[in-house]
Amino acid sequence: MSARRLQGGSAPLRLLPGALRRGVERFAGRHQSLAVLVGVALVGAFLPVIVGVPPFSGFGNRNDFVDGFANAGVFVLLALGLNVVVGLAGLLDLGYAAFFAIGSYAYAYSASPFSHLDVPFWPMLLVGAMVAATFGILLGAPTLRLRGDYLAIVTLGFGEIVPVVFLNSDTYTNGTNGISAVYQPSAYGLFGIGSFGFGNPWPYYVTVLAIVAVAMMLLYRLQDSRLGRAWVAIREDEVAAASMGVNTVTTKLLAFAIGASTAGLAGVFNASKLSLVSPDQFGFTVSFTILAMVVLGGMGNIWGVAIGAFTLYEVQSVFLKQLTNFVHGIHLPAVDLGFLRLDISAIDFVQYQFLLYGLALVSMMLLRPEGLFPSRERKRELHESAEEAAESNEEVVQA
Amino acid sequence: MRRRPGRALLVPAILLLLATLDWSYMGTEQFVNALTIGAVYALIALGYTMVYGIIELINFAHGDVFMVGSFVTYWLLSSLGFNGTISDLPLLVVVLVGTFLAAMVVMGGIGVVIERFAYRPLRNAPRLAPLITAIGVSFILQNIIQIFFGPSVISAPQVMDVQARVNLGGVDVSVVKLFVIAVAFILMIALQTFVSRTRMGRAMRSTAIDRDAAQLMGVDINTTIAVTFFIGSALAGAAGVVQVLYLGTTNFQLGFQAGLKAFTSAVLGGIGNITGAALGGFLIGFIEVNSTVAGFSRWSEAIVFGILVLVLVFRPTGLLGQQLGERA
Numbered sequence A: 001m002s003a004r005r006l007q008g009g010s011a012p013l014r015l016l017p018g019a020l021r022r023g024v025e026r027f028a029g030r031h032q033s034l035a036v037l038v039g040v041a042l043v044g045a046f047l048p049v050i051v052g053v054p055p056f057s058g059f060g061n062r063n064d065f066v067d068g069f070a071n072a073g074v075f076v077l078l079a080l081g082l083n084v085v086v087g088l089a090g091l092l093d094l095g096y097a098a099f100f101a102i103g104s105y106a107y108a109y110s111a112s113p114f115s116h117l118d119v120p121f122w123p124m125l126l127v128g129a130m131v132a133a134t135f136g137i138l139l140g141a142p143t144l145r146l147r148g149d150y151l152a153i154v155t156l157g158f159g160e161i162v163p164v165v166f167l168n169s170d171t172y173t174n175g176t177n178g179i180s181a182v183y184q185p186s187a188y189g190l191f192g193i194g195s196f197g198f199g200n201p202w203p204y205y206v207t208v209l210a211i212v213a214v215a216m217m218l219l220y221r222l223q224d225s226r227l228g229r230a231w232v233a234i235r236e237d238e239v240a241a242a243s244m245g246v247n248t249v250t251t252k253l254l255a256f257a258i259g260a261s262t263a264g265l266a267g268v269f270n271a272s273k274l275s276l277v278s279p280d281q282f283g284f285t286v287s288f289t290i291l292a293m294v295v296l297g298g299m300g301n302i303w304g305v306a307i308g309a310f311t312l313y314e315v316q317s318v319f320l321k322q323l324t325n326f327v328h329g330i331h332l333p334a335v336d337l338g339f340l341r342l343d344i345s346a347i348d349f350v351q352y353q354f355l356l357y358g359l360a361l362v363s364m365m366l367l368r369p370e371g372l373f374p375s376r377e378r379k380r381e382l383h384e385s386a387e388e389a390a391e392s393n394e395e396v397v398q399a
Numbered sequence B: 001m002r003r004r005p006g007r008a009l010l011v012p013a014i015l016l017l018l019a020t021l022d023w024s025y026m027g028t029e030q031f032v033n034a035l036t037i038g039a040v041y042a043l044i045a046l047g048y049t050m051v052y053g054i055i056e057l058i059n060f061a062h063g064d065v066f067m068v069g070s071f072v073t074y075w076l077l078s079s080l081g082f083n084g085t086i087s088d089l090p091l092l093v094v095v096l097v098g099t100f101l102a103a104m105v106v107m108g109g110i111g112v113v114i115e116r117f118a119y120r121p122l123r124n125a126p127r128l129a130p131l132i133t134a135i136g137v138s139f140i141l142q143n144i145i146q147i148f149f150g151p152s153v154i155s156a157p158q159v160m161d162v163q164a165r166v167n168l169g170g171v172d173v174s175v176v177k178l179f180v181i182a183v184a185f186i187l188m189i190a191l192q193t194f195v196s197r198t199r200m201g202r203a204m205r206s207t208a209i210d211r212d213a214a215q216l217m218g219v220d221i222n223t224t225i226a227v228t229f230f231i232g233s234a235l236a237g238a239a240g241v242v243q244v245l246y247l248g249t250t251n252f253q254l255g256f257q258a259g260l261k262a263f264t265s266a267v268l269g270g271i272g273n274i275t276g277a278a279l280g281g282f283l284i285g286f287i288e289v290n291s292t293v294a295g296f297s298r299w300s301e302a303i304v305f306g307i308l309v310l311v312l313v314f315r316p317t318g319l320l321g322q323q324l325g326e327r328a
Helices: A002-009 A018-030 A032-050 A062-088 A097-110 A121-143 A148-168 A202-223 A226-236 A238-243 A248-274 A284-297 A302-330 A349-367 A376-398 B005-055 B062-079 B089-122 B128-149 B175-197 B199-209 B211-216 B221-246 B254-269 B274-293 B297-314
Strands: A335-337 A340-342 B165-168 B171-174
Touching: A018 A032, A032 A062, A032 A202, A062 A202, A062 A226, A062 A248, A062 A284, A062 A302, A097 A121, A097 A148, A097 A248, A097 A284, A121 A148, A121 A248, A121 B297, A148 A284, A148 B254, A148 B297, A202 A226, A202 A248, A202 A302, A226 A238, A226 A248, A238 A248, A284 A302, A284 A349, A284 B128, A302 A349, A349 B089, A349 B128, B005 B062, B005 B171, B005 B175, B005 B199, B005 B221, B005 B254, B005 B274, B062 B089, B062 B128, B062 B221, B062 B254, B089 B128, B089 B221, B128 B254, B165 B175, B171 B175, B175 B199, B175 B221, B175 B274, B199 B211, B199 B221, B211 B221, B254 B274, B254 B297, B274 B297
Parallel strands: none
Antiparallel strands: A335 A340, B165 B171
C-alpha cells in the first residue's frame, strides 16, 4: 500500500536514473518513516547551502534566509495540518487560523511577563497542540453533521470570532496590543548551536525541521492506517462510508482535532519565535494563505502540500520582494487611463500576494484541480467524478 | 408538506410585535438606522440566496461584487465631477437614476463574467472545487480594486444631503435613509414579481428544483443561470450605490465582512428563499444595531456569527426555508 503510494506520487524521483530510483523507492516503501526523516534532513541540510550560491546569495545573507526558512516551516506545519482536514477528510475548513491563534495565545499566556507565568517551551508544544485539538472538537462536535459548504461557512465564522474574542478579552490577552516579550525557548545545550534568540535563527530552523519531520512521519502513518482509509472513504462518499461501518462523526472529529493540534503546535512555535502575539496576526487572510498552499501542493498529498507551502511562502517573502526591487529599477512608463493611473514601477508586488493566491486558486481549480503534486487517488477521483457527471448529462440530453 | 395557514400570519405578527418593542427600546433614530443597514444586507443577501438556490454554490465573491459596486459608484460620480451635495432636484434625480442603472448593469455584467469563467467550467466538479474558486475570485476582485484605488478608506461624494430630514406623521426621519429603504423595497418587490410572474422567473424556479428535468422541458440552463448571476450581482451593485449614498466611504476590504453578514442573513431567512433573504437582512441589521445600542459594539460581529452558527446547527433551513432533506 505505502510502497505503491510513494512510487505513484514521487515526481522528483523520476529525475533519477532507473536503478537508483527503484532502489530509493524500495527503501522508501519498506521504511517510510525513515525515508521521511532522511528526506527532511537532506532538504534541511541542502537549503542553507544553496542560499550561499548565486543568484540566491545576492538576495540576502544566509542568516536571513535561514530565518525565512524557519518561518516557512511554520506554514509547512499549518499546511500539513489543514491537509488532514481538507485533503484527506474532504472537509473545507476556512477558519483554520483560529487554531493557530489558540496555540499562539496558549503559549504567550503561559510564558510571558504579562501573566507572570514561565512554563517551559518544550512541554508547551504538546499542551498547545492539545488545547487547540480540544477547541477543534468543541467546534466540530455540533457542526460536523452539516454538509460541506455550510461547514465552510461555520468555520469561516469561527475563524472570525476567535480573533475578536482575543481582541476583546483584555484581561487575558492584553487586547489590541497583544502579548509581547513572550519567552523564547531555552535549549539547555541540547543542540550545541547557540541559544534561541532574534539574532540567531539556526536553533529555530533545526527545531522546526524536527517538528516537521515528526509531524510528517506521524501523518504518513495515519494516512495508511485504518483511520486514514476512513477519512478517504468519507471524502469520497459519506453515505457509503457510513453504511460500511465507518463512524463518520468520530472520524471527522478526529480529522478536525488532528488538524487543529498541528496548527496549535505551529502556533506555540511561532509565538516563541516572534516573541509577540496579537489578534491581527490571525485574520482570514492567514486561513486563506494556508488553503492556497494546500490546493497548490495537491490536496491529500503530504509531501506535495509541504512543498506547496514552502514554495508559496518563499514566493511571498523572497520572490515578490526581489520582483519589486527589479521593477523599480527599470523605470517603466506609467499607464494613464484618464481618471485611473497605473504606474507599474511604483507597484509594491508584496502587497498583491493575494492577487497571486487568488489567481493560483482559480487557475488550479480550473486546469489542474489535483494540485501540482497530486496524490494518485485524489487525482483519479477528481477526474472521474467530472467524467461521470459529463456522461450522465449526455445521457439526459440523449434521452 | 402539510399547509398550515395560520403560520403565514403568525410570523409577521411576531415580527411586528418585536419591532414595536424594539422601537420603544432604541428610539426612532436607531430604529431607522437598523432598517437602513438591514436594507443593504438584504440586497446583498438576495444574490447569495438566488445563486445558492439555483446552483447550490456559496458565492464567496458576492460580498466583493458589492464592494466593487461601491467603487464603480465612486468612480462614476467623481469622474463626472460631482464632489458634494446636489441641490438641484431634477439633476439629482437624473444622477441617482443614472448611477443606479450604471452600477447595476456593470455589476450584473461582472457577475455574468465571473460565472462564465470561474463557475461554469466546474459545474460538474466535486463541490469543493467551485467553492475554492469562489474564494480565489473574491481575492482577485479585492486586489484589482486595491491596485487601482489603493488600500486606504476612500471618501466618496454624497450627492444627497445627509442632513436633510422630513417629518413623517410626527416622526422626524433622515431623507437619505428613507430613500435607501424605499429603493431596497422597490427592488425586492420587482425581483419577487420577476421571479414569480415572468417566463424567465419560472425557468429559474424550475432550474432550482431540478436542473435536469428543467432542461428536458426546454429550459436553457446556461442562460437561466447567467440571468440569475446578473440579477444577483446587479442587486449587490445597487447595495454598493446605497453604501456610497448613505455612508459616503468605501474600502477594498468592505466586501468580506458585509458578505459574511449578508450570507448570515440569507441562512437566517432560509437559503434559497427570496423573502427569507430579505427578512434575514433586516433581522441582522436589527441585531447589529441593537447590540451596539446595548453597549456590545465590539462584539457585534461575534454575535452575528454566533447566530449564524446557532441557526446552521439547530435550524439549517432557516426561518422560512423549506425542508431540504439530505441537503443540510
